[in-house]
Amino acid sequence: KAGVTQTPRYLIKTRGQQVTLSCSPISGHRSVSWYQQTPGQGLQFLFEYFSETQRNKGNFPGRFSGRQFSNSRSEMNVSTLELGDSALYLCASSSAGLGNADTQYFGPGTRLTVL
Amino acid sequence: KQEVTQIPAALSVPEGENLVLNCSFTDSAIYNLQWFRQDPGKGLTSLLLIQSSQREQTSGRLNASLDKSSGRSTLYIAASQPGDSATYLCAPVDSSYKLIFGSGTRLLVRP
Numbered sequence: 497k498a499g500v501t502q503t504p505r506y507l508i509k510t511r512g513q514q515v516t517l518s519c520s521p522i523s524g525h526r527s528v529s530w531y532q533q534t535p536g537q538g539l540q541f542l543f544e545y546f547s548e549t550q551r552n553k554g555n556f557p558g559r560f561s562g563r564q565f566s567n568s569r570s571e572m573n574v575s576t577l578e579l580g581d582s583a584l585y586l587c588a589s590s591s592a593g594l595g596n597a598d599t600q601y602f603g604p605g606t607r608l609t610v611l
Numbered sequence: 612k613q614e615v616t617q618i619p620a621a622l623s624v625p626e627g628e629n630l631v632l633n634c635s636f637t638d639s640a641i642y643n644l645q646w647f648r649q650d651p652g653k654g655l656t657s658l659l660l661i662q663s664s665q666r667e668q669t670s671g672r673l674n675a676s677l678d679k680s681s682g683r684s685t686l687y688i689a690a691s692q693p694g695d696s697a698t699y700l701c702a703p704v705d706s707s708y709k710l711i712f713g714s715g716t717r718l719l720v721r722p
Contacts, residue, residue: 500654529710539700539712552708586654594708600645602655 498523500589500603508609514575517606521568521589525601527551528570529594530562533584533605542585545570546593574608582610613638613705615713623719624691632686632716634701639679641703646675646686648697649715655700658686691720 501520509515521528529544529552541554545564562572568589574581584607588600614637624630634644643662647655659668659675661684667676674687684701698715705711 531710531712538714539702541709541711544708554709584652588655588710594642594704594710596642598643599657599660600710601657602647604654607652 500587500601502585502587502603502606504606505604506607506609508611509577510611511577511579513577514573515577515608517572517574517585517587517608519570519572519587519589519603521570521587522601525589525591526568527590527593527598528564528568529588529590529600530570530572531586531588532556533586534580534582539586542572544594551593577610579610581608583608613641613703613709613711615701615703615711617699617701617713617716619716620714621717621719623721625721626691626693628691628720629687629689630691630718632688632699632701632718634684634686634713636682636684636703636705636711638705639682640706641679642705642708644675644677644684644701644703645710646673646684647700647702649700650697658699691718693720693722696720 527546530542544552564570584605586605588602590598646658661677672689700715702712
């Protein structure tokens with residue numbers, strides 16, 4: 497079974513631009529959650545999607561948004577990029593989502609650098 | 612607000628040693644707790660998941676325990692190997708259905 501895939505793996509953008517990251521979950525998984533990892537703040541929860549609905553959201557500004565498609569693939573969008581958005585963005589998938597006895601499987605991440 | 616603390620922040624041991632990594636969390640109302648490892652620049656690999664009703668889980672040389680009432684979990688690694696070198700993260704799913712991570716323990720196993 498293929499694991500969680502994320503594209504692109506690396507991205508360089510400039511301040512003010514917007515970016516879209518993609519995550520394909522493990523086949524059959526309906527939950528996708530997103531995380532931001534920085535040296536200063538560690539791993540922080542962004543949001544979780546389940547069956548195309550956002551089920552939960554972390555404490556991030558509205559510039560961070562996401563969506564999930566009917567095939568469970570998810571995209572995350574960051575608008576008006578700031579230098580502080582430079583991070584490793586990780587997505588994770590699971591069958592039934594957070595709150596269930598469900599292992600979270602992580603992708604390799606997208607390394608975003610904002611210049 | 613759930614806060615997760617991992618002690619020690621870094622650990623260096625010779626190969627073959629048994630070791631214990633500690634994780635504490637402030638809100639005992641958790642659904643489950645997961646331990647992960649992360650290699651430099653990579654994603655997270657799930658090691659063990661303990662449901663809130665369980666006391667421990669084992670996988671190979673790894674054993675994780677959970678004491679929900681005291682807000683603590685430990686990861687025991689037996690007979691450590693250089694390939695175990697990585698950052699180990701614990702993460703409970705809290706009452707708001709969010710996976711909350713500790714800052715991790717960076718482990719180096721010396722040959």
